[in-house]
Amino acid sequence: MAVNQLKAGVILSYLVILVSNLVGLFYTPYMLRIMGKSEYGLYALVASVIAYLTILDFGFANAIVRFTSKFRAESKVKEQYSMFGLFVILYTLIGILAFIVGLGLYFNIEHLFNNSMTLEELRKAKIMMLLMVFNIAFTFPLSVFGSIITAYEDFVFQRIVKIIRILLNTLIMVLLLQIGYRAISMVVLATILNLLTLLLNYWYCKRKIKIKISFKNIEWRLLKEISVYSFYIFLNLIMNVIYWSTGQFVLGVYMGTAAVAVFAVAIQFQGMYMGFSLAISSVFLPKVTAMVTTNKSNKSISDLFIRTGRVQYIIMALILTGFVVFGKSFIILWAGYDYEDAYLMTLLFFVSLIIPLIQNLGITILQARNQMKFRSWLYVIISIGSLGMQVALAKKYGGIGVAFAISFALILGNVIIMNIYYFKKQDINIPQFWGEIFKMSGAPVILGVLGYFISGYFEYTSFGQLCLAILVFCIVYMPLFWFMSMNSYERDLFKKPVLNFLEKRNN
Numbered sequence: 001m002a003v004n005q006l007k008a009g010v011i012l013s014y015l016v017i018l019v020s021n022l023v024g025l026f027y028t029p030y031m032l033r034i035m036g037k038s039e040y041g042l043y044a045l046v047a048s049v050i051a052y053l054t055i056l057d058f059g060f061a062n063a064i065v066r067f068t069s070k071f072r073a074e075s076k077v078k079e080q081y082s083m084f085g086l087f088v089i090l091y092t093l094i095g096i097l098a099f100i101v102g103l104g105l106y107f108n109i110e111h112l113f114n115n116s117m118t119l120e121e122l123r124k125a126k127i128m129m130l131l132m133v134f135n136i137a138f139t140f141p142l143s144v145f146g147s148i149i150t151a152y153e154d155f156v157f158q159r160i161v162k163i164i165r166i167l168l169n170t171l172i173m174v175l176l177l178q179i180g181y182r183a184i185s186m187v188v189l190a191t192i193l194n195l196l197t198l199l200l201n202y203w204y205c206k207r208k209i210k211i212k213i214s215f216k217n218i219e220w221r222l223l224k225e226i227s228v229y230s231f232y233i234f235l236n237l238i239m240n241v242i243y244w245s246t247g248q249f250v251l252g253v254y255m256g257t258a259a260v261a262v263f264a265v266a267i268q269f270q271g272m273y274m275g276f277s278l279a280i281s282s283v284f285l286p287k288v289t290a291m292v293t294t295n296k297s298n299k300s301i302s303d304l305f306i307r308t309g310r311v312q313y314i315i316m317a318l319i320l321t322g323f324v325v326f327g328k329s330f331i332i333l334w335a336g337y338d339y340e341d342a343y344l345m346t347l348l349f350f351v352s353l354i355i356p357l358i359q360n361l362g363i364t365i366l367q368a369r370n371q372m373k374f375r376s377w378l379y380v381i382i383s384i385g386s387l388g389m390q391v392a393l394a395k396k397y398g399g400i401g402v403a404f405a406i407s408f409a410l411i412l413g414n415v416i417i418m419n420i421y422y423f424k425k426q427d428i429n430i431p432q433f434w435g436e437i438f439k440m441s442g443a444p445v446i447l448g449v450l451g452y453f454i455s456g457y458f459e460y461t462s463f464g465q466l467c468l469a470i471l472v473f474c475i476v477y478m479p480l481f482w483f484m485s486m487n488s489y490e491r492d493l494f495k496k497p498v499l500n501f502l503e504k505r506n507n
Helices: 002-057 060-073 077-106 109-113 119-151 155-179 183-209 220-244 246-254 257-281 285-293 298-335 342-358 361-369 373-425 430-440 442-455 463-484 488-506
Strands: none
Touching: 002 077, 002 119, 002 155, 002 183, 002 220, 002 246, 002 257, 002 298, 060 077, 060 119, 060 220, 060 361, 077 119, 077 220, 109 119, 109 246, 119 155, 119 183, 155 183, 220 246, 220 257, 220 361, 220 373, 246 257, 246 373, 257 298, 257 342, 257 373, 285 298, 285 361, 298 342, 298 361, 298 430, 298 442, 298 463, 298 488, 342 373, 361 373, 373 430, 430 442, 442 463
16 A cells, blocks of 8 residues: 555656646736736745745654654554654644744834835735734644655645645636735635645544544653754755745845746746656655665665656756756746746756756655754755855846856755765765766757757747647657666656556456
8 A cells, every 4th residue: 555655646746746837837927917027026025034934843844754654664653642742732832933933024024125115015015924924823733734644655645635725726816816806815815725735634634544642641852852853854944945035035125026026937937846856755755764764775775866866867857958948938928028037047946956856865865864964054054155145146136146146056065065975974876876867868968959059040929839849849859868868667667557557448
């Protein structure tokens, strides 16, 4: 059952991404045109400020998955239930803290953005801020149950709920925009759907998994071990907020909501890009934790790292190559000429992220081994340096300067330093990993360079023309990649589901 859940979890994760991206691709341009640059930029800016409150999670969500998986591997049932009680108490206190901090932000909006916002924008920002603060306050105590579902590897339920939530949010929001509602209604709807999702997770844990929350015999000594583990996840959360939320804040302070809107489009594409990779690695923490707990060899873990990286590269290389060739034309047709600069910002993100994203199982390995210390401190230090660069470059180069500062930090920390660390300290065969990726890169590099220069001779005036060009590109790209870059294991991953489907259909 666990293996089926793992496979189904990966498949459904990609279905979530597909649905989410399709919705984003069709819904976002409609929303941009209805709301306008200023209103959309305002929403993105307030959301980025609230994102700072997510670091109050302190890394406990990941700790729930890790320690639950550990206790399950050791058949410690009562210890699990007491630990769940401990986490409910912790998250309730965190929810109260988040509410207090959020109110502090709410009462200081004028001081933060008085120089770059109109009075009407400040009024709307305060309303959205207050709603988001309430949202995140009750999210914390109930988020325990989502982590428990992940630890029990019941991925199917989670992914189906996500798909339904995405579709409902989009359909209702389109109706609200038609009626005349704007950014504030987006926040209200997101709050309602979030609460419903959290309550569904609670119901599933109690009725289907049949877990218990025990406040008796809580091992408070465990809190020390959990805190040590979670602290480094917490540092990672700080890094993520600095990378992906601070840019909007910096641009909001120095450039205004219009600049935030363009940068937010690039961030949206960056989120889509990361999602394609995280869909695979996000289901592996319980498996890798079990491998570490049962003392599987370092070679087995290293082989899993390389094998997973190759599979992720199949998807990520296609997306990156296609975006290099067609990304600028797509953004102009999709969002308008006012958002043209989002192409270069997005491209900077994609190039700097591709290696970290196909190596993100390494994060899972460090979490399972409880060895996040080096990576966490490294990333926080580099991200703080990146923040300084963002402020300096934003004043002169706007969003492109911010994107460059983030990309430079990603390459320095995630690519150069972490690859040395994985090889020297984690016994992962990084030279073999790079050898495998270089062998796979022939088709993407050749077709990316040729496609970019050939595409420059064409001007796409409609999505029909652009889609036809992308189709021709894929017809050339996919067979070449299949024969030049993929091994027999990877071909089987794609062939077997198709062959099994055809066999069942014939029978």
